[in-house]
Amino acid sequence: MDPAPTISTQGLTRRFGELMAVDGVDLRVAPGQFFGFLGPNGAGKSTTIKMLTGLLAPSSGRIEILGIDLNAHPVEVKRQIGVVPEGMALFGRLTGAEFLSFAGRMYGLDRTTAAQRAAELLDFMQLADQPKKLVTDYSHGMQKKLALAAAVIHGPKVLFLDEPFEGVDAIAAGTLKSMLQGMIARGATIFLTSHVLEIVERLCSHVAIIHQGRLVAQGSLEELRAGVEAQTPAGSGNGTSASGEKLTLEQLFLRIVGGERRTEQELSWLG
Amino acid sequence: MTSALHRRSQLSAIAELRWRMFVNGLRSKRGKMELLSRIIVTAAFALGGLGSFTVATGLSWFFVSQDKTELLPLLLWPIFFFWQVFPVMATAFTNNPDSGELLRFPLTYRSYVLIRLAYGFFDPASALGSVGLLGILLGVSFGRPSLFPWTLLVLSTFALFNLVLMQTVFAWLERWLAQRRTREIMGVLFILVMLSFQLIGPMMERVGRKPHPEFSRATQIVTQVQAVLPPGLAADAIAQISHAHILVGFTSLLFLGALALAVGSLLHLRLRAQFRGENLSEAAARPSVAQVQGMQVGWNLPGFSQPVAAVFEKEVRYLARSGPMLLTLVMPIFMLVIFRLGPMNPMRPSNAIGRTPDMAFPGAAAYALLVLTNLVFNSFGGDAAGVQFFYASPVHFRQIMLGKNLTHASVLVANTALAWIAVSYLYATPHLAVSIATVAGLLFAAPLNFTAGNLLSIYSPRKRDFATFGRQNVSQTTVLASLGVQIVIVALGAAAFAIARLYRNLWIATIFFLVLAAISIPIYWSFSAALTASRSSAETPCWRSCVGRSYPKV
Numbered sequence: 001m002d003p004a005p006t007i008s009t010q011g012l013t014r015r016f017g018e019l020m021a022v023d024g025v026d027l028r029v030a031p032g033q034f035f036g037f038l039g040p041n042g043a044g045k046s047t048t049i050k051m052l053t054g055l056l057a058p059s060s061g062r063i064e065i066l067g068i069d070l071n072a073h074p075v076e077v078k079r080q081i082g083v084v085p086e087g088m089a090l091f092g093r094l095t096g097a098e099f100l101s102f103a104g105r106m107y108g109l110d111r112t113t114a115a116q117r118a119a120e121l122l123d124f125m126q127l128a129d130q131p132k133k134l135v136t137d138y139s140h141g142m143q144k145k146l147a148l149a150a151a152v153i154h155g156p157k158v159l160f161l162d163e164p165f166e167g168v169d170a171i172a173a174g175t176l177k178s179m180l181q182g183m184i185a186r187g188a189t190i191f192l193t194s195h196v197l198e199i200v201e202r203l204c205s206h207v208a209i210i211h212q213g214r215l216v217a218q219g220s221l222e223e224l225r226a227g228v229e230a231q232t233p234a235g236s237g238n239g240t241s242a243s244g245e246k247l248t249l250e251q252l253f254l255r256i257v258g259g260e261r262r263t264e265q266e267l268s269w270l271g
Numbered sequence: 272m273t274s275a276l277h278r279r280s281q282l283s284a285i286a287e288l289r290w291r292m293f294v295n296g297l298r299s300k301r302g303k304m305e306l307l308s309r310i311i312v313t314a315a316f317a318l319g320g321l322g323s324f325t326v327a328t329g330l331s332w333f334f335v336s337q338d339k340t341e342l343l344p345l346l347l348w349p350i351f352f353f354w355q356v357f358p359v360m361a362t363a364f365t366n367n368p369d370s371g372e373l374l375r376f377p378l379t380y381r382s383y384v385l386i387r388l389a390y391g392f393f394d395p396a397s398a399l400g401s402v403g404l405l406g407i408l409l410g411v412s413f414g415r416p417s418l419f420p421w422t423l424l425v426l427s428t429f430a431l432f433n434l435v436l437m438q439t440v441f442a443w444l445e446r447w448l449a450q451r452r453t454r455e456i457m458g459v460l461f462i463l464v465m466l467s468f469q470l471i472g473p474m475m476e477r478v479g480r481k482p483h484p485e486f487s488r489a490t491q492i493v494t495q496v497q498a499v500l501p502p503g504l505a506a507d508a509i510a511q512i513s514h515a516h517i518l519v520g521f522t523s524l525l526f527l528g529a530l531a532l533a534v535g536s537l538l539h540l541r542l543r544a545q546f547r548g549e550n551l552s553e554a555a556a557r558p559s560v561a562q563v564q565g566m567q568v569g570w571n572l573p574g575f576s577q578p579v580a581a582v583f584e585k586e587v588r589y590l591a592r593s594g595p596m597l598l599t600l601v602m603p604i605f606m607l608v609i610f611r612l613g614p615m616n617p618m619r620p621s622n623a624i625g626r627t628p629d630m631a632f633p634g635a636a637a638y639a640l641l642v643l644t645n646l647v648f649n650s651f652g653g654d655a656a657g658v659q660f661f662y663a664s665p666v667h668f669r670q671i672m673l674g675k676n677l678t679h680a681s682v683l684v685a686n687t688a689l690a691w692i693a694v695s696y697l698y699a700t701p702h703l704a705v706s707i708a709t710v711a712g713l714l715f716a717a718p719l720n721f722t723a724g725n726l727l728s729i730y731s732p733r734k735r736d737f738a739t740f741g742r743q744n745v746s747q748t749t750v751l752a753s754l755g756v757q758i759v760i761v762a763l764g765a766a767a768f769a770i771a772r773l774y775r776n777l778w779i780a781t782i783f784f785l786v787l788a789a790i791s792i793p794i795y796w797s798f799s800a801a802l803t804a805s806r807s808s809a810e811t812p813c814w815r816s817c818v819g820r821s822y823p824k825v
Contacts, residue, residue, distance in 0.1 A: 015551070055662050078665035089659035091585060093592045096587070099570045105581035106664040115568040134592070 004067055006031045006158055006189040009054065012061035014047050021047045023213035024061070029191060029206070034184050035083070037193045037206035041256055044213045045193045046086060046162060053160050064159060075227045079108065082151035082159045088143055089150075092136030096127050096146050099135055100153055107154035114153070121149040125175060141172035148176055152183070159183065161192040165199055177203065201249035211257050224252050278382050284375065285386060296375050301731060301748070308747035316395050320402040323350075327406030328413075335414030340510035346407055347429070347502035354400035354433045355440065359598075380546050387481070387542060391438045404430055411509060421512050424510040425524055436501075439534050441542035447593025457594075480527040501530055508762040528782065575677070578666040582674025583681075589653060596613065596645070603638040603686055604693050630768065632701040633709045637692035637764060640716055641757055642686075643679055647724030648753045649746070652677045668729075676721045683717060704777035708768070711784035715759045718795035723756045725802065 007029035014022040029035045039045045050056035052063060058159045063070040067079045083089075091099055097118050104114030117223040122128040125145040127138075135146060144164065150161060159180075165173050180190055180203065194200050200207065201221070208218040215225055225247055247255070297303055327346055334342045373386065391397055404426045412419040447453045497503040504527040511520030572580035590596060650672075651658050661671050687709075694701055701709075733746045764784075771780035 024424065048516040055659070075665045075667065083663045085659045085663065087656035087659055089657055089663060091654060091657040093589050093653070094585060097567045098588060101567060101661070102581045102585050103664075105569055106660070106666055108577060108665070110577065111569045111571060111580075117564045119566045150462070189355070242402060 002030055005029055005064075006033070006066055007035075007191060008064045009052070010062045012048070012051060013059050013065060014044075014051060015059045020213050022051070022058075022210075024087050025210065025213075025215045027208060027215065027218070029189060031189055032155065032184065032187050033089070033189055033206050034180070035189070035191045035203045037198035037210065038193060038197070038200060038207060038253060039193075039210035043210045047209060048210065049160055049162050049191070049193055053081065053085070054078055055083075055085070079154075080157050082156035084144075084151045084159075084161045084164055086146045088147040090135050090143055091148060093134055095132060095134060096122055096138070097131060099146065100149055103150040104153040110156060115162040117153050118149075121153060124179065125149050140167045141169050144168050145172055145175060148179065152179070157188055159188060159190045161190065162190060163194055165196050167193055170215075173199070195252045197253060198250075207249070208212045209253060209256050217256050221249065221252075224249075224256070228252055272522070280380060281378060282385065283528070304731070304748045305746060308751040311751055312747050313323045314802065316399060322398045323399060323403045324406040327403045329411040331407040331410030332414045333410075335411050335418070335513065338513075340506075340513045343407070343506035343509055344497060344503050348497070348505050350400050351404045351433060351502040353403075354396050355437055357396040357399075358394060358437060359440070359444075374546065374548070380543065381520070383546050384539075384542055387438060388434060391434055394437070397434055397437065400433055401430055401436055405666075415513065418509065418513055421520070422509050425505050425508045425527070428524060428527050429501065430532060432501050432527060432534065435531060435535045435538055439538040439541070442538060442545075444598065446541060448598060488652070501527055504530070512801075533692065575673075576637060576670060578664075578670050579674045582671050583677045586675055586678035587681070590646075600642055600682060600686060600687075602642050603635045603690050629700050629702060629705050632691060632694045632705055633712065633764065633768060635694060636687050636709045636713060637716075639683060639686035639690055640713065640720060640760070643683055643720070643725075644757070646682070646754045647676075647679050647720055648727045648749045649732055650679075650728040652728075652734055655734050658728070669799045672728075672799060672802055676725070679721065679724075683713065702777070708771070708777050708780040708784060711781045712764050712767070712789065715784045715787035715791050716764070718791040719760065720756060722791070722795045722798045723752065725798065727752055729802075734762055 005028045007027060009025055009027040012022055012025040012027070013020070025044075025048060027048075037045055037048065047056065051058045052065070052070075052072055054077060058071075066080055068077050068080075070077050079213075091102070094102065097115075100118035100121055101111075101114045104117055105111065109117070119128070125148075127142060127145060127149075135143065138146065144167070148161070148164065153160075161180075162177075164176060164180075168176065184190060192200070192204070206220050207224060209216050209224075217227060219227070228247065295302075297306060327350075330346055331343065334340055334346075374383065378386075392401075408419070408422050408426050411422045447457045498507055504523045508520045508523035509525065511517075525691060570580055570584040572583055575583070588602075651661075654661070661668070691701060691706065725747075727749045731746045731748045731752075733749070767780040767783040768777075769782070771777045
């Protein structure tokens with residue numbers, strides 16, 4: 001029997017006037033999964049993650065996080081999750097330590113514990129060597145690391161990350177990845193959206209793809225490959241590319257979403 | 272495309288951008304409210320402008336037709352003071368969008384300066400100052416039509432000087448307040464200036480007791496000094512030409528132009544630095560390994576939960592690092608000094624305010640409440656994208672607002688205490704009954720302000736940068752609403768004190784205020800209780816304004 005899902009949605013829908021941003025999404029993320037949520041621009045990823053973290057009310061549908069109904073108990077859910085939203089949610093005129101200590105206390109830690117964890121996190125993230133620097137003066141990569149540190153300071157069971165690797169250099173990305181993998185090893189569940197499919201392929205055990213507000217695929221990479229195979233004409237390959245290699249996530253994504261590159265369109269004025 | 276054409280194209284694109292932003296803003300209800308508020312505020316300013324225009328026209332006509340042009344400084348000095356002081360005193364009405372955002376485009380330095388000056392020209396202080404100058408131009412021209420071209424030239428130079436000076440003051444204040452060290456130097460200078468004002472009282476008393484010669488000598492010195500300052504120079508340029516002293520008049524205009532150039536070069540220093548991408552961050556130099564950060568335990572606030580204490584600490588730290596905001600907060604003390612020199616001067620007992628010096632403390636306390644408006648009525652403005660954190664955290668909004676309001680209350684208490692000390696030094700120790708009545712008044716006024724402020728902070732916010740000065744795009748709805756609340760508070764306060772004085776019993780005011788406080792405090796609590804974390808928070812104006820993303824976004 002499957003364990004109770006950490007994240008589950010039923011018929012999750014969000015309308016903005018006549019625009020159906022998210023249309024009847026049924027998600028199921030099992031405990032301990034590193035779950036990648038993919039989709040082209042404007043597919044509904046950010047809207048979905050905002051609904052899952054209690055930042056945006058759904059038009060209809062049900063969300064359960066760790067078995068708790070988000071609509072009925074939003075504060076209880078927020079206490080158990082960590083979020084790195086798109087804009088990182090940082091307070092620019094605090095130092096890194098001040099911000100982390102603040103974040104810890106907002107999540108219910110006592111002052112001493114918050115300070116201890118803040119110091120440890122800053123050290124782990126290699127942000128401890130400039131204690132007086134304000135967050136506003138941090139580089140983009142440093143801000144991403146700090147945002148992640150703030151999201152995990154209370155030891156959440158579920159972590160939601162919206163584009164955590166966007167604009168992050170290889171060194172900072174390495175630090176982030178090692179922390180996330182450590183969390184997965186300790187049993188946490190991570191739900192992330194990213195446009196960098198190579199990273200998702202390397203990190204995530206399971207993936208869902210949303211397109212025009214609808215969930216078009218969900219499962220492990222192997223399950224996705226099998227799904228693509230089932231939809232392709234017989235004898236054209238077992239989830240493999242023309243060269244016989246296994247399809248990469250990018251290839252799978254393009255086949256599922258049906259992305260066609262407009263290579264023939266001319267922009268003659270470009271140099 | 273030639274560079275001139277290119278520049279013109281850029282400037283028209285920026286003008287169109289402002290227009291499109293305005294028109295697109297009208298799509299939302301909040302935008303329409305904003306337009307309505309702007310119309311009301313503009314109408315109020317227009318009335319003020321009409322008044323100053325009429326007075327300036329009438330008096331300048333009178334001075335010229337009676338051949339008393341040496342009195343023209345009496346018109347130009349108030350305009351000068353208003354132009355320079357009003358934007359600093361009432362930053363809420365200052366409407367100078369941050370032109371620095373345009374620097375990402377290939378803008379020439381000249382275009383950048385022009386945009387900065389154009390934004391400054393549309394500031395209410397500039398508009399009203401210009402209307403006053405137009406009044407003088409018309410008055411002088413009616414009095415003696417032959418003076419029109421010369422007066423036009425002189426007043427245009429004077430207007431340009433004022434415009435450039437206002438931008439220079441903003442730019443340099445921002446520079447000095449941006450970093451801890453320069454801020455500390457500014458703080459010390461401010462305290463020294465305040466202390467030096469202590470000498471004014473004894474000096475005035477000495478002058479008052481002695482016969483007039485010394486006083487008239489001082490007046491002579493002041494007259495001579497003002498004559499070489501911009502308003503005096505402008506007035507002199509017109510007066511001298513009216514007396515056919517062409518060379519002297521021309522020299523005065525030349526001096527005025529030279530001063531405008533000197534101030535302009537100071538502005539150039541600042542704008543050039545901004546144009547080149549100056550970073551006034553407070554980043555410390557990379558420390559040695561030994562300096563690596565230790566554990567920093569947060570503040571404890573007995574009786575309050577961890578989140579409330581954390582928000583309080585965060586707000587105080589923000590304020591402490593926000594020089595421009597701190598400057599605004601010390602304004603009540605500055606105003607006490609100004610009043611000490613002006614209407615509440617003991618040398619002028621005939622003045623209405625001068626007859627009631629015991630009202631200095633309530634007045635200063637009311638002003639302390641007024642300067643909090645920027646903070647209380649837009650309390651998420653400085654948080655920018657950090658607002659998301661509040662929505663994502665497992666904390667009810669009432670706790671967040673409580674933390675913020677505690678900070679506001681602390682600032683109010685500190686400011687009121689400072690005002691009490693300043694009043695004691697500058698005037699006389701406020702009577703016990705006055706002091707208690709004032710505190711009771713604040714007990715009523717503060718919760719009322721906080722209630723309205725919390726609602727407007729959520730429903731009509733504007734993102735603002737605490738590090739900039741006079742370059743904020745404020746919400747006119749908030750300005751108007753906060754003004755309405757302040758007018759009600761001041762009217763009730765003035766009525767209470769007037770009745771109490773009528774019956775010669777200030778305790779009447781205390782009781783009146785306590786009764787009002789008994790109403791306003793429960794109102795505050797009930798509104799606070801209603802502020803729970805909104806489930807549709809990403810759609811609230813607060814989110815949209817501060818995070819910068821508006822829905823629908825998918």
